[in-house]
Amino acid sequence: MEFNIDDLPVLFPYPRIYPGRMLAGSYMVDLKKTLDAGGNCVLEMPSGTGKTVTLLSLIVAYQQYYPSHRKLIYCSRTMSEIEKALVELKALMKFRAERLGYEEEFRGLGLTSRKNLCLHPSVKREKSGNVVDARCRSLTAGFVKEKKEKGEDVEVCVYHDNLDLLEASNLIPNGVWTLDGLLRYGEQHKQCPYFTARRMMQYCNVIIYSYHYLLDPKIAERVSKDLSKDCIVVFDEAHNIDNVCIESLSTDITEDSLRRATRGAQSLENKINEMRESDQQKLQDEYEKLVEGLRGADDGRQEDSFMSNPILPDDLLKEAVPGNIRRAEHFVAFLRRFIEYLKTRMKVRQVISETPPSFLAHLKEYTFIEKKPLRFCAERLTSLVRTLELTNIEDYQPLQEVATFATLVATYEKGFLLILEPYESDTAEVPNPVLHFTCLDAAIAIKPVFERFSSVIITSGTISPLEMYPKMLDFPTVVQESYSMTLARRSFLPMIVTRGSDQASISTSFQVRNEPSVVRNYGNLLTEFAKITPDGMVVFFPSYLYMESIISMWQGMGILDEVWKYKLILVETPDAQETSLALETYRTACCNGRGAVLLCVARGKVSEGIDFDHQYGRTVLCIGVPFQYTESRILKARLEFLRETYRIRENDFLSFDAMRHAAQCLGRVLRGKDDYGLMVLADRRFQKKRNQLPKWINQALLDADTNLSTDMAVSSARRFLKTMAQPFRAKDQEGISTWNMEDLRKHQEKMDEERIKELQAQRDRELNPPPAAQAASHVGAGQAESDYEMDDFDEAELMALDNNA
Amino acid sequence: MLRKAPAGGRAVASNGTTAATSSLPVISSEDMCPVCKTIRYLNKDMEFLINPECYHSMCVNCVNRLFNDGPNQCPYAGCRKTLRRKGFRSAFFGDLSVEREVDIRRRVAAVFNQVEDDFETLKDYNDYLQMVEDLTFDLVSGTDAQRRAAEATLQQWELEHKADIERNRKAGKEADEQSRRRLAAEREAARQRRMEALREAEEEKLERARSREAELDSLAQGDVGAGAQRVQLKRRGQAAANRAVEAAVNAAVAAADVGRLSIRGLKEKKKAPAPEGPYDPFGGMDFVPSRYKLRAGLTHPGIEKYKHDPAHITGGYSFDEYMTRAMFEAFAGLGVFIEDEKEVGIGLSAGEVATISAGIAAVGDKMELD
Ligand code: SF4
């Protein structure tokens, strides 16, 4: 269908649209507002309502309509989400081409790691992504090509070298390329899909890739540096974005990694000696370049530069490398000293937490290493590795980690903390020291993004409370909005169970979580819901530890045997393979009528990214508020930082964090409009936290359902399931939860009328009535539509879309 | 400008040559004393010492046994150094060659302590740094000749730049001291703030408990009216407001601080409260009409006749007063939006509203009478 938002014509590839997105001040309008204003926004939109396609269709319309042709950078979390978005985009462009009658000049590409895109027969078989990267680099580095040209016998990658034969701005024809399509095209034309995508990024209208390409400074520097300022950046599924930011800047150093770094330094030294004998000139050249400054040494960094470096302030890049690490051998000795220092620090047997300045002061006192050369460490190492023309880069990974750490610790005074934990746990006897260099401030990693791009859109199905994100990530917004769903029938039933059948309150707070009565009440709750839930049921626990203990207690109480009568029981474990096996079995059991319960953890892999649509999840039971483990020193440090810097109180943050995970869990079962499910929050404490749930869940939560005992919950769940069992035709939804063209136009007219009225009222109030034209311009907006006939599409198709969204 | 040409592209002796130190053991065999062959298994608290003469490590027992009676030769085969008990210490680094290097660096750093500001250009400074590094390398791993030359340079430099060295040493010390103090202050401040936050949380909890108690009390006294509830709401609101005000003040103070010094640690001085202005019974409310203008001599045929009626004039009745009031009443309701008012919930009870409107009505009646 086609409609207008203000003056912008939008083509939407489906005949119906959910009203939630069309109401005045709603998703598209807000999006457009944000783009017009060139600012940032935070938008929450229920999961499974076609968020991706809405976003894409508006932004593509925007791109094509306005002359500025702003590029869209769409970031998602996982490879499958990227692929889904690409498929949506492809469908959208096809639809546009049909409607408009011609193909637009348009290119959309996705990018993921080499591991997924490599075609080289032996490289692509490597298991680890790091190894693929490293091996690819050693086949594609600039000097390898030089050597080849000189006639030396070196291994190269034909897929890569073929690219050089093509026109640099037209490596791949116009159109939208899914990752799959890209691979196929690459295979046909014998060209590397990874480098095709990377090099074509400048010439794309839409780029879809993972967060890391923007947030991880080590990657962003190389991959995303050529993108222009007016790009539109979208972070989808962004409820966890702060953690991604933090992780991208944090490192852990262990004794083992230090040992391997020493080995790396040793072999660097050998290489230097070798080279001095054979090719003195190269070292000399490097030296001379370094005297001039880092950038000069780098020849505008090649795309395949050996190692990646953390963010450096620009002035640093222009500055010359400090004199005492200019020479290769000086630098290696410097690294050695630094590593030895770290080793000594690791010997301490008590927990230490210190700030970067105090670390640097101590370092200087004992090793005479100054802050400044330390900042240059990572860059200097990159340059050296390139000069030495090393090929087996995997071996230098740990050394590079140490160098990155050195650079970060010397660059940032605030927002980081060093925590040395000599023992893995409080009870451990054998020391296994880890030096955590942890980033406390999510804003640091994302700051360059906000600085570089004018419009950044952060969106997710569960991103409440909205104001937390701008606070934590330290950015201004134009729009913050949460949209609710309108449903023709209640398709999900959220409930808060606070008491067991015996009226004793249930909770997983520390004082009571292991009391047999509480455990038994939880057990009964599980049994009751296992009885009434059709097909699949997912249960979330706050932690693995608690899950294990409660399961063994249930075993003793015979509760599991009871549940077993109704459902197969499957358990998530920290092991990815075991878990995926469990999931597979679970799916089978859900499909064949046996039914199953999946017991998993609210912060585990299942809670993020695995959908339990339709029969795969009819009930989600959240046992306990999924608080983080507060005894973690890193978390404590972060809490303190948040309080000091952003005035976010500990409890507020913990509660926010717990509730966003709970919301994520709940959102797992409802992945589309025809889906239905029960959402049970089982903890006394949820009652007070109700307002922290996303708006669309909170709205559906009736006051009567916020303080239930097990038996009450079961009976209202029964009633709900009964209504769900009634046949429900797609037509019933029309006009209420989906709109076709007619409805939409009516709505827009109504909105326009209201706007006109408002304007008139305003005019009446003012002494000089404004010219009538002003009001008239708004009338026009509502009438520009054509009269397409709609709906030969079947509701099912729309649903299929939702499941993908 | 200080200048000493860096030694260009001269290759530094690769470490294979003579350096006696390259064969130093890394204490990986941390568990056995190389002299008496005791292993850690037998002596849990075994501790190793080194002597910076030759950096050969041995256990405390050996050191005591060999050197307590005066200087003695190092027990390592082939090592001719004479060592004294006094010179032994435990090593900071596991790798003793690094330990030695750092010792040498300490010596060098004491002499070559110029800072960037001492140089005219950055390039000069970098050249200087490299020169120092080259010299250190010579000392650490150079041939005998190189080492001697380096020592000579070191001494010469020390002689030539005595004053500079002394000055920089002092400055460096001061800077260190300062940064140490700053760090300490910061830590202290952080601690303070943590306490503050804890206290706040505590207080809030207390406040909540108190208000709940009050509620219960009032319930117990059978006074279930809305009044109690309102009081309680108000109190809760008050607490929040107080906190907000406090936070705002703090923020303002912090903002003022930004311009000054980046010392976060310094205690904030209590500011004297702002002087209070004259008392204003209406709390700053202003009764000048905003929607209309009163002109003098405003009149109306209806009141014209009373202007001459002695019954009205003699009492001192002011017709201007009357006009003002009439105008005021005519405009009084404008700009008031019931919806908004309702949300705020001005504390007027229905009864009060009724009396007020009755009063207005009464006034109206009287006017009509006139
Ligand atoms: S250039 Fe492409 S195909 Fe070749 S090794 Fe690298 S990723 Fe694989």
Ligand SMILES: [Zn+2]
């Ligand atoms: Zn001994």
Ligand SMILES: [Zn+2]
């Ligand atoms: Zn000796």
